[in-house]
Amino acid sequence: xxxxxxxxxxxxxxxxxxxxxxxxxxxxxxxxxxxxxxxxxxxxxxxxxxxxxxxxxxxxxxxxxxxxxxxxxxxxxxxxxxxxxxxxxxxxxxxxxxxxxxxxxxxxxxxxxxxxxxxxxxxxxxxxxxxxxxxxxxxxxxxxxxxxxxxxxxxxxxxxxxxxxxxxxxxxxxxxxxxxxxxxxxxxxxxxxxxxxxxxxxxxxxxxxxxxxxxxxxxxxxxxxxxxxxxxxxxxxxxxxxxxxxxxxxxxxxxxxxxxxxxxxxxxxxxxxxxxxxxxxxxxxxxxxxxxxxxxxxxxxxxxxxxxxxxxxxxxxxxxxxxxxxxxxxxxxxxxxxxxxxxxxxxxxxxxxxxxxxxxxxxxxx
Ligand SMILES: C[S@@+](CC[C@H](N)C(=O)[O-])C[C@H]1O[C@@H](n2cnc3c(N)ncnc32)[C@H](O)[C@@H]1O
Numbered sequence: 001x002x003x004x005x006x007x008x009x010x011x012x013x014x015x016x017x018x019x020x021x022x023x024x025x026x027x028x029x030x031x032x033x034x035x036x037x038x039x040x041x042x043x044x045x046x047x048x049x050x051x052x053x054x055x056x057x058x059x060x061x062x063x064x065x066x067x068x069x070x071x072x073x074x075x076x077x078x079x080x081x082x083x084x085x086x087x088x089x090x091x092x093x094x095x096x097x098x099x100x101x102x103x104x105x106x107x108x109x110x111x112x113x114x115x116x117x118x119x120x121x122x123x124x125x126x127x128x129x130x131x132x133x134x135x136x137x138x139x140x141x142x143x144x145x146x147x148x149x150x151x152x153x154x155x156x157x158x159x160x161x162x163x164x165x166x167x168x169x170x171x172x173x174x175x176x177x178x179x180x181x182x183x184x185x186x187x188x189x190x191x192x193x194x195x196x197x198x199x200x201x202x203x204x205x206x207x208x209x210x211x212x213x214x215x216x217x218x219x220x221x222x223x224x225x226x227x228x229x230x231x232x233x234x235x236x237x238x239x240x241x242x243x244x245x246x247x248x249x250x251x252x253x254x255x256x257x258x259x260x261x262x263x264x265x266x267x268x269x270x271x272x273x274x275x276x277x278x279x280x281x282x283x284x285x286x287x288x289x290x291x292x293x294x295x296x297x298x299x300x301x302x303x304x305x306x307x308x309x310x311x312x313x314x315x316x317x318x319x320x321x322x323x324x325x326x327x328x329x330x331x332x333x334x335x336x337x338x339x340x341x342x343x344x345x346x347x348x349x350x351x352x353x354x355x356x357x358x359x360x361x362x363x364x365x366x
Contacts, residue, residue, distance in 0.1 A: 044112075046089065086166070090106060103157075106139075106140050
């Protein structure tokens with residue numbers, strides 16, 4: 001099956017567009033890049049357990065899974081309704097299941113990834129030898145969650161208790177309107193007091209490494225980052241903090257255009273949308289802090305990212321540890337107090353077994 005963003009069949013009312021919508025030229029460029037990102041992720045096939053274990057970044061993947069698990073365990077509560085923006089192939093479904101959530105909506109732009117997420121949710125795929133069914137109903141949507149008015153698409157499913165956007169928020173920073181749409185979507189769909197958790201590249205680290213590099217590229221055996229000549233003076237205008245593009249290559253994982261997200265701006269756009277910063281931590285600081293807690297040491301030991309689950313870093317190579325430093329984890333809280341009287345009907349929207357027809361396809365301009 002060819003997996004492109006705007007082609008698939010669905011019986012939903014939000015069918016994939018039959019012909020390309022007309023955009024202005026800036027929109028055209030942005031949509032082409034968004035499609036390129038979608039095609040990149042769609043084309044990534046599922047790895048067998050053996051391929052995964054032989055990956056040059058297997059311990060980095062395990063470390064990132066540990067970081068996401070810690071975020072989920074810190075904030076998810078039994079029965080929570082969860083919105084997973086850029087959910088990918090559903091790599092976090094097991095983590096949500098362990099948190100005993102009550103409802104899950106996953107959205108991703110890559111058709112192939114959403115299909116893989118569907119089979120993983122159904123327990124069809126032999127992902128890492130797991131065939132168990134999940135205990136929460138789910139809905140899956142294929143579309144651009146930084147372009148679409150998700151408050152309209154998910155009006156009957158909202159409000160959510162938790163929104164998660166793991167390793168993907170930076171894809172919204174290609175233009176100001178997309179960055180604003182991303183945060184407006186999160187805010188509109190979270191209940192007062194609801195939590196937004198995520199991970200994304202740490203722009204301070206990337207810009208520092210660029211300035212320390214001899215040319216416009218830097219990296220090691222597992223990753224490289226390259227900026228265009230346009231940034232040869234290695235300075236970025238504060239008047240134009242969106243669309244600062246670089247190419248990111250992570251061995252066995254990513255080969256995509258990405259965008260710098262200046263965190264102070266992310267924080268102030270979030271505040272404009274009633275989302276207050278709880279914390280932001282570089283992955284290194286995150287590991288140091290949460291590896292002080294016995295339950296997370298035990299989790300690290302089980303996942304096997306760091307040798308003995310504590311101070312022994314012998315399994316994670318120095319190059320993987322340096323790549324981990326490129327990312328940060330953040331938590332934001334939606335202002336206000338939760339409405340205790342709300343009756344919960346959202347579970348009706350999800351299903352315990354998802355057919356291909358259950359995936360909703362949404363056009364970029366909903
Ligand atoms: C690095 S993967 C992370 C996937 C998943 N969140 C995880 O942690 O395993 C990035 C994901 O972002 C998705 N993505 C990128 N741009 C997107 C957009 N505009 N709307 C929805 N998903 C997007 C990609 O298709 C890909 O699945």
